[in-house]
Amino acid sequence: MSQHRDEHLDLCAAYVLGCLDEADRSRLEAHLGEACPVCEGALRDFGGSAVLLAASAPPALPSPAIKARVLAAVRADAGAEGGRSKDGRILPTKKRWAPPPQLGWALAACFLLATGILLTTTTRLRKDLNRARDQVQNLTRDLDAERRWAAVLASPGARTASFSLTPAGEAELRARATVDPETHRAILVFQNFKAPSGRDYELWALRGNTPVSLGLIRPDPSGRAVLRIEDIGDPAGLTAFAISLEPQGGAPTRNEPTGPIVMIGSLGG
Amino acid sequence: MTRQEQDVASIRRLIAGDSRALEELYDRYTPLIYPVILRILRSRAEAEDALQEAWVKVWRTASTYDGRRGPVAGWLLTVARTRALDRYRSAASRKRAEAQAETSLPQPAEDPSSRPARNEIGQRVRIALGSLEPQHRRVLESAYFDGLSQMEIAARLGAPLGTVKSWTRQALTRLRELLPHEEWA
Numbered sequence: 001m002s003q004h005r006d007e008h009l010d011l012c013a014a015y016v017l018g019c020l021d022e023a024d025r026s027r028l029e030a031h032l033g034e035a036c037p038v039c040e041g042a043l044r045d046f047g048g049s050a051v052l053l054a055a056s057a058p059p060a061l062p063s064p065a066i067k068a069r070v071l072a073a074v075r076a077d078a079g080a081e082g083g084r085s086k087d088g089r090i091l092p093t094k095k096r097w098a099p100p101p102q103l104g105w106a107l108a109a110c111f112l113l114a115t116g117i118l119l120t121t122t123t124r125l126r127k128d129l130n131r132a133r134d135q136v137q138n139l140t141r142d143l144d145a146e147r148r149w150a151a152v153l154a155s156p157g158a159r160t161a162s163f164s165l166t167p168a169g170e171a172e173l174r175a176r177a178t179v180d181p182e183t184h185r186a187i188l189v190f191q192n193f194k195a196p197s198g199r200d201y202e203l204w205a206l207r208g209n210t211p212v213s214l215g216l217i218r219p220d221p222s223g224r225a226v227l228r229i230e231d232i233g234d235p236a237g238l239t240a241f242a243i244s245l246e247p248q249g250g251a252p253t254r255n256e257p258t259g260p261i262v263m264i265g266s267l268g269g
Numbered sequence: 270m271t272r273q274e275q276d277v278a279s280i281r282r283l284i285a286g287d288s289r290a291l292e293e294l295y296d297r298y299t300p301l302i303y304p305v306i307l308r309i310l311r312s313r314a315e316a317e318d319a320l321q322e323a324w325v326k327v328w329r330t331a332s333t334y335d336g337r338r339g340p341v342a343g344w345l346l347t348v349a350r351t352r353a354l355d356r357y358r359s360a361a362s363r364k365r366a367e368a369q370a371e372t373s374l375p376q377p378a379e380d381p382s383s384r385p386a387r388n389e390i391g392q393r394v395r396i397a398l399g400s401l402e403p404q405h406r407r408v409l410e411s412a413y414f415d416g417l418s419q420m421e422i423a424a425r426l427g428a429p430l431g432t433v434k435s436w437t438r439q440a441l442t443r444l445r446e447l448l449p450h451e452e453w454a
Contacts, residue, residue: 007434009438010435010438012438013434013437013440014434016343016441017437017441018347018412018413019412019417019419021418032337040337040338043337043339044339046339047338047339047343048343048445049444049445050339050343050413050441051342051453052397052448052451054301054302054453055387055453057304057308058304058307059304059387060303060307061299062299062313062316066317066321067295070291070320071292073325074325077325077328077329
């Protein structure tokens with residue numbers, strides 16, 4: 001604690017008149033901060049003298065309107081906090097938080113940024129949603145198709161044909177056909193159909209003795225192929241299927257095999 | 270209850286947000302504060318603006334009043350003088366004030382609405398000031414009404430700074446000795 005010294009009283013006198021230099025003011029403030037009772041008494045006495053000094057100014061009064069202006073300013077100052085309370089009190093402005101002016105611009109920038117991000121995200125999500133909706137539609141369509149084809153195999157009226165080899169056919173060839181007379185759909189399954197180089201197997205439908213090409217059999221590398229025929233035509237006239245080994249690309253005409261017949265499948269009832 | 274105790278109670282109500290306390294302080298001390306501001310600024314328009322700013326400042330900063338640093342009246346005067354001196358020191362304001370000074374100076378005899386007792390106090394204080402040592406009176410007036418620091422007063426009076434510091438204390442002490450029981454009513 002700084003010891004009270006007589007010079008502190010000089011500083012107290014200048015303090016109440018507001019004429020202390022900055023260094024002396026800091027010195028006195030530091031001393032007063034340690035609660036010196038002598039200086040506090042001096043400040044009361046000198047303060048009273050300073051009030052009397054003020055009274056020496058020639059008397060004058062401001063316009064009566066100034067009081068109204070002061071009170072209006074105070075109320076406006078407190079207005080943002082809700083003005084008067086029920087008992088006539090006004091909440092002082094010092095309790096009010098005033099946002100820094102930069103905050104408005106920062107908030108606006110954040111709002112614009114957030115809006116941009118939101119728009120971009122919305123557009124991307126809409127695209128994703130449309131893509132997902134297309135996928136669902138495709139899957140639903142595929143599922144319906146699979147159900148339809150499964151119905152062919154499960155149809156109680158389905159006719160099947162087990163293929164038999166001809167002398168020209170390779171021993172490992174296997175084929176089976178199922179025809180649904182109700183929907184005219186047919187499913188044919190082929191195994192070990194690896195055609196010699198430069199040749200293709202071709203499927204034929206026989207109506208009586210007349211062959212009609214149903215297209216080439218295109219197996220996967222293992223020699224397996226599944227042929228689905230949406231409309232095989234009038235099932236009543238269909239008597240059998242035949243498979244020929246044709247030059248690459250198939251027979252030149254749709255009604256006459258040119259290569260050897262390797263398998264024949266007669267439709268059962 | 271002494272005047273200081275009444276004033277402290279008003280400050281507490283002010284801090285609590287009671288605007289009626291501000292009205293009471295305004296009515297009590299504007300007759301003391303306004304003449305000081307007017308003497309500094311020498312323009313009624315400037316003085317009235319400064320007065321308004323001062324009371325709004327009092328409203329906002331009432332919680333900073335520290336009773337250990339002097340009476341409430343002294344604090345109010347400090348707030349008001351600071352506002353007035355800030356205005357005076359701004360070049361534009363000073364120019365306006367000087368231009369209006371001749372026609373705006375207060376008329377010493379004119380204050381019909383104030384209490385006669387206040388006028389009598391003012392008169393007694395002016396007499397007491399007149400009886401001070403000239404250097405003491407000049408120190409008080411230079412500091413209080415012209416807003417000069419002790420260094421500036423020393424330069425103006427051509428006296429050492431230490432001497433000005435002593436004169437300041439002696440002047441206030443002598444003024445109180447001359448008016449031992451005087452108090453602003």
